[in-house]
Amino acid sequence: MKFTNYLKQIQNVSIYPLISLILFTTIFTIVAIYVFSADKKKMDDQAGIPLQ
Amino acid sequence: MQPEKFYYDNKIVKQFGIATIVWGIVGMLVGVVIAFQLAYPALSFGIPYTTFGRLRPLHTNAVIFAFVGNAVFAGSYYIFQRVLKTRMFSDTLSKIHLWGWQLIIVVGAISLLLGYTTGKEYAELEWPVDIMITIVWVIFGINMFGTILKRRERHLYVAIWFFIGTWVAVAMLHIVNSFELPFSIFKSYSLYAGVQDALVQWWYGHNAVAFFLTTPFLGLMYYFVPKAAERPVYSYRWSIIHFWALIFIYIWAGPHHLLYTALPEWAQALGTVFSVMLILPSWGGMLNGLFTIRGAWDKVKEDPVLKMFVVALTAYGMATFEGPMLSLKSVNAVSHYTDWTIAHVHVGALGFNGFMIFGMLYWLVPRMWNTTLFSRKMANQHFIIGTIGILVYAVPLYWAGFTQSLMWKKFTDSGQLQYQFIETITSIVPMYILRAIGGTVYLVGALMAVYNLAKTMKKGSFVANEAAEAIPFKLQAMPAVKMHWHSVIERKPVRMLILSLVAVAIGGAIELVPTFMIESNVPSIAAVKPYTPLELQGRDIYVREGCYTCHSQMIRPFRDEEARYGEYSKAGEFVYDHPFQWGSKRTGPDLHREGGKYPDSWHFRHMRDPQEMSPGSLMPTYNWLIENDINIKSTPAKIRAMQTLGVPYPKGFDKIANDDLHRQADSIVAGLQKDKIKVSRDKEIIAIIAYLQRLGTDIKKNQTTSNEVH
Numbered sequence: 001m002k003f004t005n006y007l008k009q010i011q012n013v014s015i016y017p018l019i020s021l022i023l024f025t026t027i028f029t030i031v032a033i034y035v036f037s038a039d040k041k042k043m044d045d046q047a048g049i050p051l052q
Numbered sequence: 053m054q055p056e057k058f059y060y061d062n063k064i065v066k067q068f069g070i071a072t073i074v075w076g077i078v079g080m081l082v083g084v085v086i087a088f089q090l091a092y093p094a095l096s097f098g099i100p101y102t103t104f105g106r107l108r109p110l111h112t113n114a115v116i117f118a119f120v121g122n123a124v125f126a127g128s129y130y131i132f133q134r135v136l137k138t139r140m141f142s143d144t145l146s147k148i149h150l151w152g153w154q155l156i157i158v159v160g161a162i163s164l165l166l167g168y169t170t171g172k173e174y175a176e177l178e179w180p181v182d183i184m185i186t187i188v189w190v191i192f193g194i195n196m197f198g199t200i201l202k203r204r205e206r207h208l209y210v211a212i213w214f215f216i217g218t219w220v221a222v223a224m225l226h227i228v229n230s231f232e233l234p235f236s237i238f239k240s241y242s243l244y245a246g247v248q249d250a251l252v253q254w255w256y257g258h259n260a261v262a263f264f265l266t267t268p269f270l271g272l273m274y275y276f277v278p279k280a281a282e283r284p285v286y287s288y289r290w291s292i293i294h295f296w297a298l299i300f301i302y303i304w305a306g307p308h309h310l311l312y313t314a315l316p317e318w319a320q321a322l323g324t325v326f327s328v329m330l331i332l333p334s335w336g337g338m339l340n341g342l343f344t345i346r347g348a349w350d351k352v353k354e355d356p357v358l359k360m361f362v363v364a365l366t367a368y369g370m371a372t373f374e375g376p377m378l379s380l381k382s383v384n385a386v387s388h389y390t391d392w393t394i395a396h397v398h399v400g401a402l403g404f405n406g407f408m409i410f411g412m413l414y415w416l417v418p419r420m421w422n423t424t425l426f427s428r429k430m431a432n433q434h435f436i437i438g439t440i441g442i443l444v445y446a447v448p449l450y451w452a453g454f455t456q457s458l459m460w461k462k463f464t465d466s467g468q469l470q471y472q473f474i475e476t477i478t479s480i481v482p483m484y485i486l487r488a489i490g491g492t493v494y495l496v497g498a499l500m501a502v503y504n505l506a507k508t509m510k511k512g513s514f515v516a517n518e519a520a521e522a523i524p525f526k527l528q529a530m531p532a533v534k535m536h537w538h539s540v541i542e543r544k545p546v547r548m549l550i551l552s553l554v555a556v557a558i559g560g561a562i563e564l565v566p567t568f569m570i571e572s573n574v575p576s577i578a579a580v581k582p583y584t585p586l587e588l589q590g591r592d593i594y595v596r597e598g599c600y601t602c603h604s605q606m607i608r609p610f611r612d613e614e615a616r617y618g619e620y621s622k623a624g625e626f627v628y629d630h631p632f633q634w635g636s637k638r639t640g641p642d643l644h645r646e647g648g649k650y651p652d653s654w655h656f657r658h659m660r661d662p663q664e665m666s667p668g669s670l671m672p673t674y675n676w677l678i679e680n681d682i683n684i685k686s687t688p689a690k691i692r693a694m695q696t697l698g699v700p701y702p703k704g705f706d707k708i709a710n711d712d713l714h715r716q717a718d719s720i721v722a723g724l725q726k727d728k729i730k731v732s733r734d735k736e737i738i739a740i741i742a743y744l745q746r747l748g749t750d751i752k753k754n755q756t757t758s759n760e761v762h
Contacts, residue, residue, distance in 0.1 A: 020322065023558060024300055024329075031296045035289040047284035049135050049209040050275050 056204070056524050059517035060133045062420045064146040066514065068126035069413060071154060073502055075122060076409070079114030080495045082107055087488035089672070090639065091481050093662070096672035101165045103672045105598025109176040110164045115401065116174060116264060118157045123409040124268040125153070125192070128215050130416065131275045132199050135209040137522040141198025145191050152188035156181060168238045171595035171631045172253045174260050175229050179240045182230040189226065193219050197549070204522040208548065210291040214271030216549055217299045221263035221556045228560070229256035235693035236686060239592075243697065246626025250634055251319070255306035255564065262302035265400065269408050270294070270337055273365070276412050277341050280357045286343035290336050297333035299552060301326050303559030308379035309636070311388065312608040320381075327379030334372035341365045356431035360411030363439060367403025371396060386461075389604055389638040391480070391487075392453030395446045402442045402494055410434070410501050417505050423512030426504050434500045441494030445487050452483035461612045469615050473641045478668045577624035580750045582699045583743070585687050585709040586716040590743025592690070593736055594633065597674065604635035605644040605747070618645035618748065625751060628699050640671055645748035652720055653727035655741045677737040682717075684710050684734075716742060 089095045089104045096103040129146065133139060140146050160177045163169075169176040177185070196219060200208065229252055232240035242249050278285050285291060304326035311320050342365050345358055352358045374396050378387050387393060418425050425431060459479065462470040583591060594600075607613050609620040621644050626632055650658075657664055660678060662671035688706035695701050701709075717733035720741055724731060731737065 020304055020326070020559070024304075027300055027555070028293075028297060031293055035292050038289065043288045044284070046207050046209065047278075047288035049205065049207065050131075050211070050278050051282070051284060 054523075055521040057519065057521045058139055060520055061129070061140050061143060061146065061516075062514070062518055063516045064140065064143075064150060065126050065130045065416065066420060066516075067150050068122050068129060069416065071150075072119060072122040072126055072409060073413070073505065075114055075118030075157060077495075077498060077502065079111060079119045080491070080498055082111040082114060084488060084491045084495055086111055087484070087491050090670055091484040091488060093670050093672045098673050098675060100167065100597070100676055103597070103674075105601050105672075106165055106167060106169075108601040109169060109173075109598060110161055112174055113160060113164065113176060114157070116260070117160070120265060120405050120409070121153065123405075123412065124218075124264075124272070125149070126416075127272045127276070127412055128196075128268065131211055131271065132196065132215075135205060135212060135275065136199055136203035137205045137520070138199060138203050141195050141202060145195040145198070149188060149192050149195060152184065152191065156184050156188060159184070163238065167596040169595060169598065170232065170240065170242065171598075171600060171633060172229070172242065172249075172256075173600075173636060174257050175226075175253065178238055179230070179232050179234050180238065182226070182232070185226060186223075186230075189219075189223055193223070197546070204525050204528075206525065206528060209274070210285075210288065210295060211271040211274040213295050213548065213552075214267045214274065217295065217552045217556075218263050218268045218271070220549060220553045221259060221267070221299065221303070224553070224556060224560065225256045225259050225263065228564075229253060233693050233696060235689045239686075241690075241693050241697060242631035244630070244632075245697070246629045246632050247623045249629065249632040250310060250626075251306075252564065253632070254309040255560065258306035258309055259303060261400075262298075262305075265405055266302075267299065269368075269405060270298070272408055272412060273337075273341050273361075276357075276408075276415060277344050277361050277365075280355065280361060280411070280415055281345050281348040281351070283344065283347045286340050286347070290340045294333050294337040294340065296555075298330075298337070300555050300559065301330050301333060303556045305330060305379070308384070310634075311379070311381050311384045312610070324379050324381065328376045331373060331376050335369060338365050338369040338372070354428070356425075356428060356435050357411045357415045359432070359435050360407045360414070363435070364404050364407035364411060367399050367407065367442070371400035371404060374399070385608075385610065386457045387453060388608075389636070390453035390457045391449045391483075391637075392457070393637065395449035395453060398449070399442070399446055402438075402445065406494070406498075407438065410438070410498070413501065413505060417508050418512065420518075421509050421512030421514050423508060426507035426511055430500055430504045434497045434504070437500070438494055438497035441490050441492075441497055444490030444493055446490070448483040448486035448490070452480040452487075455483075456480055460616070461610075463612070463615075469612065473616070474666050474668055477639070477670055481670075577622065577751065580625055580627060582628045582694070582701055583746065584716055585691065585713040586682075586739050586742040587746045588690060588694070588743075589682050589684075589687065589713065589736075590739035590741070591633075593677065593740050594743060595631070599643075600633045600635040602635075602637065602639035602671070604638050604642045606634040607642055607644050613642070617642045619751065621748075622751065625748070628694075630694065630697055630699075643744070643747055647745045647747040647749035651727065652723050652741050652745065653729055655744055656724060656729050656731070656737060659737060659740065674737075674740075677740055678731060678735055680736045681734045682713075682736050682739050684713060687713060 085095070086104055086107045089107070093104075100106065129140060156177075160181050163178060163181065164176060168178045170178060196215065200212065231243040233243055234240040244252050274285060274291060305323055308320075308323040308327045311324070342362065345352060345362055345365075348358065352362060377383050378393070378396060387396075414425060414431055456476045456479075459471045459476040460473075464470050605621070607617045607620045614620055625644075654665060656678075658666070658671075659674045661673055661675070662669040687709045691701055691706040691709045695706070714733060717738045720738050721731060721733045
């Protein structure tokens, strides 16, 4: 599978997987920060919506 | 403040629910039939409409889009109204959605039986149906967003996000994967060829699992599990992380279906990394569901709904643990092309999707008919029978997958392959029989559910419009606490939509773009030439008959595969393959280097009666190819379509293509005659022989012109 030979001709192909990882990590961190800083009561209220 | 009075539309939920049950039984029945066909090929009955290659796409499409699809619509229409505290946006759109979807299913089923297929797994439906799907999906979207916009509840409960994510992603996947060039009113060629086609297809195929079979079911889970357990979800925080992590990671994982193939290595690696990361959100979600139920553990013993949910979530956990394992190259080397994959899929389909649906129906029907379940005992028995069915289905198939793979790879001390391909099949036939029995047992359980639910409906009285009341959105006071940015997003569904789209679109683009750039950079292998008109017709017959459901055309660079099938497949060999036909399962041997392996007469006899040439073969007969005439009227249009797609036939070739076709057919007929086979040159069998004899020969013929670096 010597595909790498063709890939070398695409400029900076390694940037693609890198972008994916950076993007994912960023989003994940932001969501995590939000989730753990969120107000407890508000979370409980929202979790209760189906049971109202 | 005066609450407003309004009514929930239960009728639409009921109709989608009944469609779920009806198509579910049909889809499972076809599944049972094809399972028995694999053990007893005579059950294909020697007619085109009932052979494995056509029924298998019918089975997969029926269970995915008809059974699971209708269940998602039933569940989501129920949930939207409740958690958004409003009736659906438009009853008319609901009706169009309902009947449009059923029409798609019927047209789709008939067209698959007639052999109209794109040849791309889980996207087999041809272009007119693709357009219908797009229209109905947009109508569903308008109805959904209309409902969200007229809601009386400020917050969008997490289940709604999963439905939004589903809608966006499926729209994108369906459109991108369906780019095809029609050459007649029912048939088209994929716009992509070879490696590109494979990549787009498995990006689609994988994400169909993610966004049609998983995310909407998590939406159902986040509503029905708390309802059935009568307690809020264990952790709402987790559910937020679950959502974003899942949609973000899933979209990248597609290439794990193409490990060791002619796909760029970095894309394969990307697929593996993201697949392994998928364990985290998947298990987070599963635990969130199970912990919710744990709070009501005492009820699980009696309540069939909760029992079904527990097994469904456990199956989800198992499948999402196994999936990433299968994405590891070393595991995949063993599992790919075997029944292991089929077992894996059915743990998810029968366990997670099936049991979520039955649990949901057992919960919904008594409520909408204002009564109690006809027989709780019977539902509990269904639970037990269904669980046994899953085990009897999956365990033998895991065994079959392992056994066959080990046999494929086994060499004798003198360096020869130890087993003929046919021996690796005959040794697993008993497992196929057990699997078919397991499927039957599961189907019996489903029939019990039909009876039980029908009786429940009969005993209750249906509440078509359920009264409810809520304070209008505008009159609700804004919350005093400072707003958090994520709450802002949650309150703006359109923004939510766009963000989800961005998440999945970036994932898709980054995966696909470099592959398209490769196209212009791949030095095509000089020896690889377009198919002759006769071969092209033969190839289309190959697609029509669904040969790809049993045969791969992709030899991986392993010692055993090269010994068995020949030199491994190169990316440059597929540049004229619209669509690609790499396949995903080797019930029969790989065919990529079939050309020149046997004389034409062998193929003739083999297609007529496979067991005659290979005793113990599981391949059905294709004797109608000997009777049917090649549709030569279509040749010019096919050639022109291929030219539009960039296949370098000379200018004006469409006009003389049939002359070329006849010349080649004549020479095959003459050869067959020497072997005492009399057949006219117009028959389809001639075209398929021409195609089979061409497969993989370009490289064999002319090694020196290959630009491919070894």
